[in-house]
Amino acid sequence: MAEETKEKVDAGDDAASARGYERSKIVFPYGDLDDAVSVAKAIYNNSGAQADFDQLVEWMKHENVDSGAFRVKVAAARIFGLASVDGKKVTLLQLGHDTQDPKSESRARALAFLKVPLYKKVFETYRGRPLPDDKGLEKVMESFGVASKQTNRARQTFQRSAEQAKVFNDKKDRLVLPAGVSLDSTTPSNGEKGRKMEIPAIQPSGEVNPLLASLIEELPATGEWTRDEHDLWMRLFQRTMDKLYKVKE
Helix, strand or coil, X not given: CCCCCCCCCCHHHHHHHHCCCCCCCCCCCCCCHHHHHHXXXXXXXXXXXXXXXXXXXXXXXXXXXXXXXXXXXXXXXXXXXXXXEECCEEEECHHHHHCCCCCCHHHHHHHHHHHCHHHHHHHHHCCCCXXXXXXXXXXXXXXXXXXHHHHHHHHHHHHHHHXXXXXXXCCCCXXXXXXXXXXXXXXXXXXXXXXXXXXXXXXXXXXXXHHHHHHHHCCCCCCCCCHHHHHHHHHHHHHHHHHHCCCCC
């Protein structure tokens, strides 16, 4: 059964809805995985954690915040689980940070691919067997909830993203996850806020830097987390400290 959502698919879906087009009932991006990663890269290289739309549009060299291309990329970053969007503020999530680390980029891209409800549904349906041809795949996507007039675009973006995530086999007719990645590796993107930790009241000597504050908020709500989550947080913390503070020799 198609995964239904009240969430907007992306900037392009707003225009489609305004013209009375059929809305899709399963989430997918109009931008591909590289579009999403470009948002993560801009935030990572300029602030490390967060950006307002007006900052991000400048860093990404788009004309203005109303640019359709800009909004499609930001929506893609959210749908692929690389960033959260709250109003006009974009915050880099751990998976977004991981796409910028050469040691974890390959795994992060595969996990981001599986974050997309439509792509995960296709993977689960054709796990271990060939995908249908282009027209057949579009029919399948329509049966999953993609609006009939959006199936061509959904299929093309899916195929580009699969290539960029390196989850295609050599013939590009099967989805194969890289070593160390499985469906069990994924966690619901809407669970990010539930994992945040209650921070005890303290009196710091000065204002806490927002980069450090955002990292603290990503700590788990309990004293348990996976080894991968622990190691990733420690790497992010170390990089943030190196960015913010110089060590006296």
